[in-house]
Amino acid sequence: MMDSFEFNKIAGAVLSVLLFVMGLGIFSSAIFHAQQPKTPGYDLPSAEVAATAAPAAVAIVPVAQILASADPAKGAGATKAACGACHNFEQGSGSKAGPTLYGIVNRPIASAAGFAYSSSLQEKAKTDKEWSFEALNAFILNPKGYASNTKMAYGGEKNDGRRGDILAYLRSLASSPAPLPAK
Numbered sequence: 468m469m470d471s472f473e474f475n476k477i478a479g480a481v482l483s484v485l486l487f488v489m490g491l492g493i494f495s496s497a498i499f500h501a502q503q504p505k506t507p508g509y510d511l512p513s514a515e516v517a518a519t520a521a522p523a524a525v526a527i528v529p530v531a532q533i534l535a536s537a538d539p540a541k542g543a544g545a546t547k548a549a550c551g552a553c554h555n556f557e558q559g560s561g562s563k564a565g566p567t568l569y570g571i572v573n574r575p576i577a578s579a580a581g582f583a584y585s586s587s588l589q590e591k592a593k594t595d596k597e598w599s600f601e602a603l604n605a606f607i608l609n610p611k612g613y614a615s616n617t618k619m620a621y622g623g624e625k626n627d628g629r630r631g632d633i634l635a636y637l638r639s640l641a642s643s644p645a646p647l648p649a650k
């Protein structure tokens with residue numbers, strides 16, 4: 468037989484265990500309370516971060532500096548290899564896939580008779596007018612960067628030394644080569 472004192476002891480023990488477990492729950496949720504975001508979902512990197520992560524603009528070496536150490540003889544081979552499939556170089560030569568490059572330095576942009584130029588290059592003719600060394604340098608570095616929809620299917624020569632040699636060779640394709648840019 469259980470007397471009432473013993474019953475109270477057992478009831479008290481059960482109660483205190485329950486209280487302890489409840490207390491533990493409240494206590495631990497206070498410690499491990501997960502931060503609820505204001506708006507549900509994942510945090511995406513903000514636009515600000517994406518903007519600062521963009522690569523810095525590459526400094527372009529002035530064409531005069533590139534030409535100063537260029538070699539037209541080396542450029543002859545490089546130009547024929549890189550451009551010869553689409554361009555002629557001799558005086559009086561006509562167009563292939565691209566217009567003749569004889570006399571290209573300081574020739575008006577998009578001016579070879581009978582050649583169907585892209586609208587991009589025709590637009591460039593209005594602003595830049597002629598194939599200055601600067602314009603040629605920019606176009607051969609990155610054709611699509613210079614004239615976005617050019618139909619010249621050539622990726623560009625990124626190496627300053629090799630591009631300089633090509634420019635020096637193009638300069639030689641004239642009865643009297645254009646003076647080198649001063650600076």
Ligand code: HEC
Pocket residue numbers: 546549550551552553554564565566568571575576577578579583584585587588598603606607614616617618619620621624633
């Ligand atoms: C796959 C053929 C192809 C290759 C390779 C190519 N070109 Fe062209 N090039 C063209 C075409 C096509 C055009 C006309 C572009 C247009 O109308 O947008 C052109 C236009 C040009 C022009 C403008 C001519 C003008 O009358 O305004 C220059 C300068 C030129 N190319 C230089 C070069 C040089 C230098 C190389 C080699 C480093 C080269 N191209 C490689 C096809 C080519």
